[in-house]
Amino acid sequence: MSAAFSPLIKVMKNNYDRVAGFYDMLSKLVFGNTLMEAQRSVLHFIPEGAKILVAGGGTGAILEEISQIRPYNIDITYIEISQKMLDIAKRRDVGKNNVQYMHEAVESFHSVERFDMIITSFLFDNFKQDNAEIVFKNLDNKLHSKGFWLFTDFNVENKPGKFWQKWLLKSMYLFFGILSDVEAKKLPDTEMLFSKAGFKTVFQKSFYSGFIQSLVYQKP
Numbered sequence: 001m002s003a004a005f006s007p008l009i010k011v012m013k014n015n016y017d018r019v020a021g022f023y024d025m026l027s028k029l030v031f032g033n034t035l036m037e038a039q040r041s042v043l044h045f046i047p048e049g050a051k052i053l054v055a056g057g058g059t060g061a062i063l064e065e066i067s068q069i070r071p072y073n074i075d076i077t078y079i080e081i082s083q084k085m086l087d088i089a090k091r092r093d094v095g096k097n098n099v100q101y102m103h104e105a106v107e108s109f110h111s112v113e114r115f116d117m118i119i120t121s122f123l124f125d126n127f128k129q130d131n132a133e134i135v136f137k138n139l140d141n142k143l144h145s146k147g148f149w150l151f152t153d154f155n156v157e158n159k160p161g162k163f164w165q166k167w168l169l170k171s172m173y174l175f176f177g178i179l180s181d182v183e184a185k186k187l188p189d190t191e192m193l194f195s196k197a198g199f200k201t202v203f204q205k206s207f208y209s210g211f212i213q214s215l216v217y218q219k220p
Helices: 022-032 032-041 061-069 083-089 129-140 163-180 190-196
Strands: 051-055 072-080 095-102 115-121 143-154 200-207 212-218
Touching: 032 051, 032 115, 032 200, 051 061, 051 129, 061 072, 061 115, 061 212, 083 095, 083 115, 083 129, 129 143, 129 190, 143 190
Parallel strands: 051 072, 051 115, 072 095, 115 143
Antiparallel strands: 143 212, 200 212
16 A cells, blocks of 8 residues: 555644744743753663664754763664754764664654654644554554653643643644644643553653643553
């Protein structure tokens, strides 16, 4: 069956080529260093000699953060659908780690390799629920049993005084929907996906008054 008609692969949008040149500056303008701090908070789970899949890595700042903790002997497969963001990522200092850069959509990534760890930072917020499930299943199949999934993304709390989170998220979806054709209009239920697959939460930390969450899941 061809990819165009495969039930496991859908054509995705979510390409950040138009904003690649100013994405990091924009994120710092809105969130300061919080986005990077949230991603950095889970990196201490990376063991020596790990084989890592970074899915939807953006401009590659996470590569420099990994090299600060593990400067050598880490094998990283780095997937990014935006060619312009991938070009920026290739210029990052990765220490003596081995990085394989792949210009590809996460949902269509195929590999016979299995990874010790998967890192997804602000990836799932791009997808509608059904496509998020496709992405999750594809990545889950690439992770070793007992492997770790380092997950960072936005979060909306249904609590008094947290209405601003919905408005900020809505504004972000409007902005990136226009410039990057982001398909989602609301966050998918990723907690349900991890729970149904039997993952165990081993670490959790909130940032930006709960609007950003970093979690480490372990596969059963």
